[in-house]
Amino acid sequence: MSDAGPILEVKDLRVHYGAIEALRGISLEVSDGQVVALIGANGAGKTTTLRAVSRMLRPSGGQVRFRGEDVTRLPSHAVVARGMAHAPEGRGIFLNLSVRENLDLGAYLRRDRAGIASDVERAYTLFPILAERRAQVAGTLSGGEQQMLAVARAMMSRPKLMLLDEPSLGLAPQVVERIFGVLREVNASGVALLLVEQNAHKALQLAHRAYVLETGTVVMQGTGRELLASPEVRKAYLGE
Amino acid sequence: MTEFFQHLVNGVSVGTIYALIALGYTMVYGVLKLINFAHGDVYMVGAFSGYYLGTVGGGGQPSFIRAAYITLGAMIVCGLLGYVIERFAYRPLRDQARLTSLITAIGVSFLLEYGFQLTPWFREPVPFPPGPSPRFFPTLLDFGPAPSLEFLGVTVPKIDALGLVLALALMLLLQHIVYRTRFGTAMRAVSFDPQVAGLMGIPVNRIISMTFVLGSALAAAAGIINASSRPKIEPLFGLMSGLKAFVAAVLGGIGNVPGAMAGGLLLGVTEEYVAGYTSSSYRDAIAFAVLILVLLLRPEGLFGRATVEKV
Ligand SMILES: Nc1ncnc2c1ncn2[C@@H]1O[C@H](COP(=O)(O)OP(=O)(O)OP(=O)(O)O)[C@@H](O)[C@H]1O
Ligand SMILES: [Mg+2]
Numbered sequence: 329m330s331d332a333g334p335i336l337e338v339k340d341l342r343v344h345y346g347a348i349e350a351l352r353g354i355s356l357e358v359s360d361g362q363v364v365a366l367i368g369a370n371g372a373g374k375t376t377t378l379r380a381v382s383r384m385l386r387p388s389g390g391q392v393r394f395r396g397e398d399v400t401r402l403p404s405h406a407v408v409a410r411g412m413a414h415a416p417e418g419r420g421i422f423l424n425l426s427v428r429e430n431l432d433l434g435a436y437l438r439r440d441r442a443g444i445a446s447d448v449e450r451a452y453t454l455f456p457i458l459a460e461r462r463a464q465v466a467g468t469l470s471g472g473e474q475q476m477l478a479v480a481r482a483m484m485s486r487p488k489l490m491l492l493d494e495p496s497l498g499l500a501p502q503v504v505e506r507i508f509g510v511l512r513e514v515n516a517s518g519v520a521l522l523l524v525e526q527n528a529h530k531a532l533q534l535a536h537r538a539y540v541l542e543t544g545t546v547v548m549q550g551t552g553r554e555l556l557a558s559p560e561v562r563k564a565y566l567g568e
Numbered sequence: 569m570t571e572f573f574q575h576l577v578n579g580v581s582v583g584t585i586y587a588l589i590a591l592g593y594t595m596v597y598g599v600l601k602l603i604n605f606a607h608g609d610v611y612m613v614g615a616f617s618g619y620y621l622g623t624v625g626g627g628g629q630p631s632f633i634r635a636a637y638i639t640l641g642a643m644i645v646c647g648l649l650g651y652v653i654e655r656f657a658y659r660p661l662r663d664q665a666r667l668t669s670l671i672t673a674i675g676v677s678f679l680l681e682y683g684f685q686l687t688p689w690f691r692e693p694v695p696f697p698p699g700p701s702p703r704f705f706p707t708l709l710d711f712g713p714a715p716s717l718e719f720l721g722v723t724v725p726k727i728d729a730l731g732l733v734l735a736l737a738l739m740l741l742l743q744h745i746v747y748r749t750r751f752g753t754a755m756r757a758v759s760f761d762p763q764v765a766g767l768m769g770i771p772v773n774r775i776i777s778m779t780f781v782l783g784s785a786l787a788a789a790a791g792i793i794n795a796s797s798r799p800k801i802e803p804l805f806g807l808m809s810g811l812k813a814f815v816a817a818v819l820g821g822i823g824n825v826p827g828a829m830a831g832g833l834l835l836g837v838t839e840e841y842v843a844g845y846t847s848s849s850y851r852d853a854i855a856f857a858v859l860i861l862v863l864l865l866r867p868e869g870l871f872g873r874a875t876v877e878k879v
């Protein structure tokens with residue numbers, strides 16, 4: 329499932345926060361069905377890249393093409409309607425809603441009740457703790473449980489591309505394994521992933537391609553394997 | 569004891585009016601974190617639209633159909649007004665400092681208060697100086713020779729009883745919309761985090777518009793219910809009711825839908841008891857004493873929860 333046409337093309341993307349230029353012209357590509365990892369130090373601009381792609385913020389320049397269409401000027405709800413899901417940094421769980429309502433909102437644009445119900449069941453099978461907590465307000469979930477909910481919710485729209493911002497942050501090692509297992513499965517079913525991860529080792533193992541960001545620019549790119557083998561990456565991001 | 573119950577009935581009756589208005593404050597605050605100070609005036613416009621709908625062309629005989637037509641008509645007019653206010657006064661300023669919107673809200677409020685001192689018929693001469701000349705709301709329903717219900721010595725005008733029933737029904741309906749429908753879930757999501765709501769595919773602007781429409785329609789219903797039993801209306805009377813409903817919303821925890829209903833009822837009943845057993849000149853002071861007490865003792869409101877966030 330690699331190397332079909334690009335599902336996402338980002339060209340020369342620029343973002344300013346006031347006077348600060350957080351992205352200084354980023355270009356990257358995600359091919360259909362691929363996993364692409366985005367790694368880089370804190371403040372490099374990984375979150376900003378994902379936010380500009382899903383239009384949570386307005387880029388000050390550049391272009392985002394999704395499934396062949398220019399989506400740079402669309403509002404975020406229209407972008408996600410075209411088949412993108414974004415599990416944002418900080419999880420973005422609606423803490424005032426129940427677990428089940430959070431999952432249902434993931435499927436907000438879908439009308440097939442039966443399909444939604446079966447996807448909710450699938451989410452409960454993947455993360456049994458969510459089934460136990462289904463009627464509970466999400467604000468009462470632990471951080472790790474919220475993280476599982478964020479991944480499960482992003483799957484609910486049956487996206488073609490998922491943007492994931494540090495899905496394993498702060499999770500116990502077995503839970504990290506579980507999340508990566510789920511992501512591998514999701515990708516195997518044909519969904520492309522654009523993955524931001526602190527855990528560069530795991531991300532690069534899963535990724536077909538990867539980009540290294542530094543202060544708002546792409547400084548290195550290659551296949552996951554190439555970057556895993558690169559001495560600079562090993563030194564800077566894999567702690568060797 | 570009879571007096572006690574009479575006050576209770578009166579208090580609940582006024583309280584439901586506050587509650588209906590308070591819902592608009594609280595819902596708008598929920599989605600925009602904006603205190604829409606023009607909301608009390610939308611309530612006034614509700615009564616005025618009812619008045620114009622009811623008197624144009626010489627009016628007609630009181631009847632159920634006519635009452636329904638005027639009530640629904642006023643709700644639609646105010647729903648549109650709410651839409652227009654949000655779309656043209658607040659939305660362009662959404663990204664500006666909060667204070668800008670607040671001042672704009674006060675501007676909209678003045679516009680309505682003073683705009684409605686004129687009549688909507690352009691050919692009629694404008695009285696000079698224009699003033700808040702009171703008008704009399706038409707009778708919507710005629711209950712014949714026995715216009716009041718009586719039980720246990722408590723007297724309730726039938727029109728008030730009907731208003732109470734309507735108000736409670738609207739509140740139940742709203743409760744259902746907010747907690748049981750797809751739109752309501754989207755609204756609660758927007759009020760928690762509009763950006764993430766957008767990521768779910770929720771058209772955030774449309775939800776905000778709909779929230780204004782709903783809140784304004786409820787205010788219109790309150791205006792009609794109130795004017796049916798206290799028919800003297802004038803363009804400034806939304807101010808005080810609006811402020812009190814705002815107090816009710818804060819009392820219940822601003823942003824909290826059941827809280828606004830409870831806050832309205834509580835405020836209405838408290839006012840009525842204090843005014844009834846001491847002096848009615850304290851009536852207006854009570855609302856603001858309540859506001860000060862709530863802000864001092866429990867700023868999140870009686871039903872609001874101090875927000876818990878897990879990091
Ligand atoms: N809302 C904001 N206002 C101002 N500056 C911001 C804002 N958000 C991010 N920045 C700045 O933009 C730069 C990129 O931030 P971003 O959050 O994209 O980094 P990141 O790569 O995701 O970092 P981390 O690994 O810590 O999550 C940083 O210098 C940050 O300080
Ligand atoms: Mg980040």
